Amino acid sequence: MKIIYTKNAPEPIGPYSQAVIANGHLYTSGQIGLNSMTGELAGQDIESQTKQVLINLAAVLEAAGSSPAKVIKTTIFLQDLADFGVVNGLYGLFFEPHKPARSTIQVAGLPKGAKIEIELIATI
DSSP: OEEEOOTTSOOOSSSSOSEEEETTEEEEOOEESBOTTTSSBSOSSHHHHHHHHHHHHHHHHHHTTOOGGGEEEEEEEESOGGGHHHHHHHHHHHHTTOOOEEEEEEOSOOGGGOSEEEEEEEEO
């Protein structure tokens, strides 16, 4: 098992790793829309936070030697499913033309009051 860490993604805010490689697969921890330089949410709106989440995930994928094209499965946690359309549009651009398996779940709350969190599994 190998721990993945990059300064291009936010520091973990708890006792966990940004990602772990095991048996040729990358497992990321959930990323919220924190700016890696400031440690603050990229904005209060779903668009800003979603864009930052995808930037963070791209940085972790790159640090692990993977890419969006190698993502197998994602899980999206949304504070409000009414934001699904905005998220889906940005998500589609990030993974175009690749379409990993995905689950989307509405949750009661996320760390730091975030509106979105995404975790993923990818090959290396």
